[in-house]
Amino acid sequence: MTLIIEGCAVATVDAAGTEHVQGHLVVEGDRIVAVGAGPAPAAGPAPTAGPAPTAGPGAAAGPGPVDLPGTSGVRRIDGSGCLATPGLVNCHHHLYQWLTRGLAQQANLFEWLTELYPVWARLDADLELAAGRAALAALLTSGCSTTTDHHYVFPAGAGDLLAAEVGAAAALGTRFHPCRGSMDLGRSRGGLPPDEVVEDRDAVLAATEAAIDRWHDPAPGSMLRIAVAPCSPFSVTGELMAEAAALARRRGVRLHTHLAETVEEEEFCRERFGCTPAEYLDRLGWLGDDVWLAHCVHLDGCAVRRFGRTGTAVAHCPSSNARLGAGIAPVTALLAAGVPVGLGVDGAASNEAGQLGPELRQALLVARLRGGPAALTARQALALGTIGGARCLGREDELGSLEPGKLADVALWRLDGLGHAGMADPVAALVLGPPARVELLLVGGRAVVEAGELRTGSEQDIARQARASSRRLLGTVGATA
Numbered sequence: 001m002t003l004i005i006e007g008c009a010v011a012t013v014d015a016a017g018t019e020h021v022q023g024h025l026v027v028e029g030d031r032i033v034a035v036g037a038g039p040a041p042a043a044g045p046a047p048t049a050g051p052a053p054t055a056g057p058g059a060a061a062g063p064g065p066v067d068l069p070g071t072s073g074v075r076r077i078d079g080s081g082c083l084a085t086p087g088l089v090n091c092h093h094h095l096y097q098w099l100t101r102g103l104a105q106q107a108n109l110f111e112w113l114t115e116l117y118p119v120w121a122r123l124d125a126d127l128e129l130a131a132g133r134a135a136l137a138a139l140l141t142s143g144c145s146t147t148t149d150h151h152y153v154f155p156a157g158a159g160d161l162l163a164a165e166v167g168a169a170a171a172l173g174t175r176f177h178p179c180r181g182s183m184d185l186g187r188s189r190g191g192l193p194p195d196e197v198v199e200d201r202d203a204v205l206a207a208t209e210a211a212i213d214r215w216h217d218p219a220p221g222s223m224l225r226i227a228v229a230p231c232s233p234f235s236v237t238g239e240l241m242a243e244a245a246a247l248a249r250r251r252g253v254r255l256h257t258h259l260a261e262t263v264e265e266e267e268f269c270r271e272r273f274g275c276t277p278a279e280y281l282d283r284l285g286w287l288g289d290d291v292w293l294a295h296c297v298h299l300d301g302c303a304v305r306r307f308g309r310t311g312t313a314v315a316h317c318p319s320s321n322a323r324l325g326a327g328i329a330p331v332t333a334l335l336a337a338g339v340p341v342g343l344g345v346d347g348a349a350s351n352e353a354g355q356l357g358p359e360l361r362q363a364l365l366v367a368r369l370r371g372g373p374a375a376l377t378a379r380q381a382l383a384l385g386t387i388g389g390a391r392c393l394g395r396e397d398e399l400g401s402l403e404p405g406k407l408a409d410v411a412l413w414r415l416d417g418l419g420h421a422g423m424a425d426p427v428a429a430l431v432l433g434p435p436a437r438v439e440l441l442l443v444g445g446r447a448v449v450e451a452g453e454l455r456t457g458s459e460q461d462i463a464r465q466a467r468a469s470s471r472r473l474l475g476t477v478g479a480t481a
């Protein structure tokens with residue numbers, strides 16, 4: 001199958017920052033085969049706008065991408081009024097938290113966790129599936145084609161939680177990098193989480209290796225790669241951190257954890273380890289170009305330089321950091337030091353919107369609150385959400401920019417409606433304007449969102465299941481919605 005998109009603006013986010021005011025993309029199978037200015041080569045007559053297709057599950061939602069007459073095996077789409085960018089890459093999330101949104105509304109991180117851990121202790125595989133479907137649908141419909149999940153709560157008897165979310169991602173068509181998380185430092189040993197949500201260290205390592213054996217696909221074009229991801233300095237022992245790193249490196253998979261999110265975490269590390277969170281991780285052999293770390297709000301200049309020298313990447317989560325009042329990560333300094341920086345929505349219990357598209361704007365705004373109006377440009381914000389995220393996941397050779405040979409993960413954003421009309425710069429319209437409708441989202445060449453609607457599942461069914469599951473988890477079965 002060949003898919004041709006033309007008549008749209010194109011922001012390739014390649015190394016040269018190539019953009020086309022009006023350009024084309026040609027996709028064959030799961031790969032991009034051509035990107036350039038003007039109409040696609042040998043594409044026939046120039047596209048003219050026509051009526052929206054009447055077939056398909058989302059046709060009633062309003063005009064979608066306009067299909068043009070094509071020959072057999074070729075779909076041609078009129079992208080006029082739209083901007084094509086790489087599909088967004090989400091570098092940090094906790095899908096299960098979709099069911100516990102809107103709680104602990106005025107809490108800081110430690111207060112918020114302390115309130116939520118006992119709720120999360122009741123998680124099971126059915127709840128995980130419902131949460132995963134909802135959280136993944138929110139990502140897809142906001143232009144995100146690749147996401148990680150950092151799952152670290154494995155209550156005894158909860159069932160196969162990882163299998164539930166892997167199934168959800170496969171069914172919805174998301175490119176998925178689930179991180180097998182873990183906690184082994186319960187409250188009785190000086191950690192923050194209650195003992196009932198932590199695991200035994202050997203069990204964690206065995207389950208993590210089993211997840212790699214079962215699901216990790218290192219092949220080009222992979223739809224699923226596992227990472228190893230103990231949760232945080234205040235919920236994991238140093239022994240597990242070190243052994244997790246050794247496991248990841250032995251198996252050739254990436255490493256992920258939370259770091260330097262709040263001042264309370266820094267105080268915890270200074271008291272317990274006599275150093276900053278970044279120094280603690282360095283001591284454990286955790287810094288390197290196979291590691292990406294969520295948050296990194298509270299880093300000193302020394303840590304920023306050390307991250308740059310070691311190639312350690314950062315998943316910046318601006319909305320979550322604002323929601324929990326954690327602070328603003330030093331993104332401008334990280335970029336200046338050569339640190340790969342991607343974006344993350346973080347778990348939906350600390351970012352109830354759970355959409356990646358709006359994080360482009362949020363990243364730009366908080367960077368400017370910290371560093372002034374030139375701290376981050378609209379194009380830098382787009383790069384964080386695309387190629388920066390691909391670098392965090394070690395997939396910049398395949399994802400994060402629109403270039404021939406790369407995977408056909410493409411977002412086509414509609415920019416000719418009320419919200420964006422009149423802004424001549426489409427990248428500024430996308431980043432500074434209101435959330436843009438995703439006219440088309442391709443993941444490996446497959447259309448998973450069209451006309452702003454999910455095509456791989458029913459949003460109504462997903463929402464219904466999320467509502468019922470949230471009520472069950474929170475113990476309010478029988479209450480009115």
Ligand SMILES: [Zn+2]
Pocket residue numbers: 092093094150258294346347
């Ligand atoms: Zn997180």
